[in-house]
Amino acid sequence: MNIPASTVVPQVLESRTRDRVLQAIGERGPVTAAALADELGLTVPAVRRHLDNLAESGLIDDRESAPSGAGSRGRGRPARAYVLSEGGHQALESDYDHLATEALRFLSAEAGDDAVRRFAEARVGQLEQRYAVELAAAGTDTDARVQALVAALTRDGFAASARPVGDLKGTGGSGVTGLSGIQLCQGHCPVQHAAREFPQFCDAETDAFSRLLGVHVQRLATLAHGDHVCTTFVPTKAEPSTERSSR
Structure with missing residues (x-):
């Protein structure tokens, strides 16, 4: 059974974007979703979708981001910052x-x-x-x-x-x-x-x-x-x- 290109191409692009997000976390972590979106030229919702997938795969961990200044986020919930997990490091390593x-x-x-x-x-x-x-x-x-x-x-x-x-x-x-x-x-x-x-x-x-x-x-x-x-x-x-x- 042949899988139509209209299905394969988006999957490949999605996988490549996911890899870019993982690589960026390795380079910049701890890093927030907003910072990743800005660096990679993606929307924040798109980045969060990849972050959720990476977290479910055990490739990243999240933590509260330290505020850049007093009151910088008002009364809102602290932003989450992401780093590679042990599994994430292994995914970037060679056998x-x-x-x-x-x-x-x-x-x-x-x-x-x-x-x-x-x-x-x-x-x-x-x-x-x-x-x-x-x-x-x-x-x-x-x-x-x-x-x-x-x-x-x-x-x-x-x-x-x-x-x-x-x-x-x-x-x-x-x-x-x-x-x-x-x-x-x-x-x-x-x-x-x-x-x-x-x-x-x-x-x-x-x-x-x-x-x-x-x-x-x-x-x-x-x-x-x-x-x-x-x-x-x-x-x-x-x-x-x-x-x-x-x-």
Whole structure:
């Protein structure tokens, strides 16, 4: 029995739009339906239909969105913001990640954790060499270099984004106090499962970011540890040094 094209084409387009919504949540989450509609050029009802389908499939989770300012939503119900669930991350991942994890377990058992560290550094080092050329073209400005890094990471499947953050004084246990800078986010990690068991990959990547950006960056959250996004703080305003403060 042949299915008419008038039925197949809308189904294909619907599936592609659903994938676009899922990818956008991976890149921008937590993100509201209104923000997704604006970014993807869709209506809010259309986005909500896809969000309902993705939620029913277990690919996304929702949470209350933090207000952008006091009274910004009046007395209305807080907007819902969406992030990828564990299943959503897996849907964007390749089965090769599972094979890589098995290979790393074998390497660790045969040659020890130091061999895994060297492998992680070598793998990240290849990316670093390519990115270094692109960041060099961006000049010495930290913000410009971060934007170049975001573009390179996104091209390689990390769904990266960046936004400025203000004075982080009093942020509790993050270890970042009295600093302003840029929050570099990665909504997807191609080796998330491997990094969950072998944090050497996260460590090597963080060290590479520091070298590429020319500042000491700090990893605040990772997908491998169960967070919805990898977050790296890039300082653009350094604290006074101990030597200066002692004068």
